[in-house]
Amino acid sequence: MIQNKNYLSIYAKSFNWAGFFLPKQTYKKCSSLYNFCRVVDNIADDKNSVELKESEFNEFKNDFIQKNYNNPVIENMWDIIDEFSISLKVVNDLFDGIKSDIKQTVKLNSKKELLIYSYRVAGTVGLMMAKILKVNKKSSLKSAIDLGIAMQLTNISRDVVEDLNNGRAYINDDFDDIKSTLKLAEKFYESSFYSINEIPIRFRFSILVARRVYRKIGYKILNKKNLENYKASGKIFVSNLEKIIETFFAIFDLIKLLLANKNDNYIEHDHFLISEELNLNERI
Numbered sequence: 001m002i003q004n005k006n007y008l009s010i011y012a013k014s015f016n017w018a019g020f021f022l023p024k025q026t027y028k029k030c031s032s033l034y035n036f037c038r039v040v041d042n043i044a045d046d047k048n049s050v051e052l053k054e055s056e057f058n059e060f061k062n063d064f065i066q067k068n069y070n071n072p073v074i075e076n077m078w079d080i081i082d083e084f085s086i087s088l089k090v091v092n093d094l095f096d097g098i099k100s101d102i103k104q105t106v107k108l109n110s111k112k113e114l115l116i117y118s119y120r121v122a123g124t125v126g127l128m129m130a131k132i133l134k135v136n137k138k139s140s141l142k143s144a145i146d147l148g149i150a151m152q153l154t155n156i157s158r159d160v161v162e163d164l165n166n167g168r169a170y171i172n173d174d175f176d177d178i179k180s181t182l183k184l185a186e187k188f189y190e191s192s193f194y195s196i197n198e199i200p201i202r203f204r205f206s207i208l209v210a211r212r213v214y215r216k217i218g219y220k221i222l223n224k225k226n227l228e229n230y231k232a233s234g235k236i237f238v239s240n241l242e243k244i245i246e247t248f249f250a251i252f253d254l255i256k257l258l259l260a261n262k263n264d265n266y267i268e269h270d271h272f273l274i275s276e277e278l279n280l281n282e283r284i
Contacts, residue, residue: 018210122152143195150188
């Protein structure tokens with residue numbers, strides 16, 4: 001029997017902080033989703049040979065397809081899929097994203113490749129998380145994808161040096177490229193905001209906190225001003241004090257949403273490049 005850990009509390013402290021504001025059972029389901037994503041992602045991130053990682057990835061994916069419930073991570077994931085009617089195309093998109101990292105070197109060469117990769121490894125997670133949070137409206141589910149993409153673009157901007165050391169060049173080792181990626185992330189953070197009103201109110205504040213805390217990472221990166229300061233700062237993170245401050249500001253976001261009279265049907269989603277390769281409507 002494989003041990004079922006709470007990877008959310010180990011690897012995703014910003015999300016775990018936001019998860020504090022969720023009902024216990026909902027947090028547990030979100031944690032199970034994260035566990036699944038983290039286990040498969042760890043296969044790609046391990047220091048093993050490409051051949052061994054490919055073998056481990058294929059074994060895990062096959063166990064998932066075959067519903068090998070000896071692995072509680074897989075069993076819990078299937079419970080989520082069944083309970084919230086998550087399309088298997090979304091899970092397969094996630095697998096495709098992780099598989100694309102299992103190479104000696106990874107190099108993305110265009111905005112389209114960057115957005116498709118970000119959708120696969122994170123937009124999928126945003127979509128599945130929204131399903132757990134009982135979001136049903138199509139335009140709102142697209143905004144959940146946007147929030148996942150925004151967070152992934154923030155991740156990529158933060159981890160340029162670490163990724164390059166691991167043979168992964170999602171963007172160039174250049175501060176202008178980092179700023180450009182964070183500017184792109186801002187578009188997706190913005191297009192995610194008003195759809196949060198479609199999340200049941202008992203879950204809403206948690207997402208606003210997660211959005212604010214993760215967005216703060218991007219602001220801190222921009223404050224480095226140049227590549228030399230960026231590299232000298234090491235891994236950029238949000239301190240506990242900063243999380244408290246962002247949580248306080250999330251209260252104003254909640255009030256803004258409650259007072260807003262905005263229909264998210266008219267939000268523009270920057271999905272054109274992604275849709276050239278993937279039909280997102282089939283996933284939603």
